[in-house]
Amino acid sequence: MIKPTESELEILGILWSKGPSTVRVVNDELSLKRRVGYTTTLKLMQIMTEKGLLRRKKDSRNHIYFPVAKEDDTKNAMIQRFIDTIFDGSATRLVMQALGNHETTPEELEKIKELIREKEGGEK
Amino acid sequence: MIKPTESELEILGILWSKGPSTVRVVNDELSLKRRVGYTTTLKLMQIMTEKGLLRRKKDSRNHIYFPVAKEDDTKNAMIQRFIDTIFDGSATRLVMQALGNHETTPEELEKIKELIREKEGGEK
DNA sequence: TAAAAACTACGAATAATTTCGTAAATCATA
DNA sequence: TATGATTTACGAAATTATTCGTAGTTTTTA
Numbered sequence: 001m002i003k004p005t006e007s008e009l010e011i012l013g014i015l016w017s018k019g020p021s022t023v024r025v026v027n028d029e030l031s032l033k034r035r036v037g038y039t040t041t042l043k044l045m046q047i048m049t050e051k052g053l054l055r056r057k058k059d060s061r062n063h064i065y066f067p068v069a070k071e072d073d074t075k076n077a078m079i080q081r082f083i084d085t086i087f088d089g090s091a092t093r094l095v096m097q098a099l100g101n102h103e104t105t106p107e108e109l110e111k112i113k114e115l116i117r118e119k120e121g122g123e124k
Numbered sequence: 125m126i127k128p129t130e131s132e133l134e135i136l137g138i139l140w141s142k143g144p145s146t147v148r149v150v151n152d153e154l155s156l157k158r159r160v161g162y163t164t165t166l167k168l169m170q171i172m173t174e175k176g177l178l179r180r181k182k183d184s185r186n187h188i189y190f191p192v193a194k195e196d197d198t199k200n201a202m203i204q205r206f207i208d209t210i211f212d213g214s215a216t217r218l219v220m221q222a223l224g225n226h227e228t229t230p231e232e233l234e235k236i237k238e239l240i241r242e243k244e245g246g247e248k
Numbered sequence: 249t250a251a252a253a254a255c256t257a258c259g260a261a262t263a264a265t266t267t268c269g270t271a272a273a274t275c276a277t278a
Numbered sequence: 279t280a281t282g283a284t285t286t287a288c289g290a291a292a293t294t295a296t297t298c299g300t301a302g303t304t305t306t307t308a
Contacts, residue, residue: 005265009209023285040267042286047265061274061285075210076225079218082206083226085133086199091226092236094203095219099239101200102207102215109240112216115223116233129295147255164297166256171295185255185304 001069001077008048011041012067012074015054020066022059125193125201132172135165136191136198139178144190146183 004012014029015021027041045065048054056063067074079094087093099112128136138153139145151165169189172178180187191198203218211217223236 006209007266013209036266037268038285039269039287043268043288044266046287061276063286072221075221078206078210079222079225082202083222085130085137086202091222092228092232095222095236096239097196097199098203098207098215098219098222099236099243101203104216104243106244108216109244112219112223113237113240115220116237119223119228120230120233131296161298162255163257163299167258167297168295170257185306187256 001074002051002053003078003081004048004053004074007044008053011044011048012053015065015067016071020064022062022064024062026065125198126175126177127202127205128172128177128198131168132177135168135172136177139189139191140195144188146186146188148186150189 010030011026014026018025018029023038023042023045026045027036027038030036030041045054045056049056049065052068054065055068056065058064079091083089083091083094087097104112134154135150138150142149142153147162147166147169150169151160151162154160154165169178169180173180173189176192178189179192180189182188203215207213207215207218211221228236
């Protein structure tokens with residue numbers, strides 16, 4: 001699976017949350033966070049299409065872009081890479097460190113416990 | 125906190141696991157995984173020193189390099205960035221996705237549960 | 249102590265990523 | 279239908295990251 005660059009990831013994030021979108025929409029969204037020219041966003045999305053990260057369909061004058069890979073698959077691949085480079089391949093170490101140093105509400109802890117029960121039990 | 129590049133992270137990883145080391149030691153270790161010239165590693169470590177990622181002390185002919193920031197602090201900062209870009213700031217989402225898609229032994233699950241108990245209970 | 253070996257400094261080439269200007273095409277509307 | 283607004287294509291500049299060669303210094307050892 002192709003590794004998106006930092007900027008590409010921003011764009012994927014927007015497409016995941018907003019669904020298939022035009023360059024205009026993505027650029028507007030990006031512009032909320034930082035200054036970025038329209039053609040910059042356009043070029044990036046064209047490159048992502050070449051790389052196979054995005055596909056697009058024509059809609060009159062515009063192109064509507066959408067990610068090729070599923071959000072979950074992409075995120076899992078990224079977690080895997082992250083774990084491999086930083087945590088020596090151990091997902092547990094990542095989880096421990098993430099849990100150990102971030103605020104979590106009781107509800108969130110409950111959800112995690114539930115997930116663990118499922119993994120332990122086979123069925124919940 | 126400065127964000128290390130991919131290559132810089134490799135070097136940090138080696139220094140974390142082997143302790144303060146010379147360029148030679150780091151380069152030998154890197155070379156186990158891929159071809160890399162000695163002066164490449166040297167230059168990288170010099171740049172990292174300029175950036176403030178590493179410090180070094182002179183030891184006769186050599187320099188001995190070591191990370192400025194603690195391993196845990198660096199990893200936490202990286203997790204934070206990862207969470208912010210990919211999981212919308214939610215550590216729980218990262219944990220859920222990491223747990224949901226990676227093999228974990230019962231022992232590991234037990235360790236995680238223990239950590240959760242501590243977080244819930246205040247004291248264990 | 250002279251030659252060889254190992255090390256540092258540093259400039260610069262290469263590669264990857266991000267940015268944007270310009271030209272041409274498409275579409276809306278005056 | 280022609281003017282203006284929006285979009286696409288594309289080359290190339292700017293920036294950042296990686297790689298390495300060469301020169302000069304220090305240390306080892308024959």
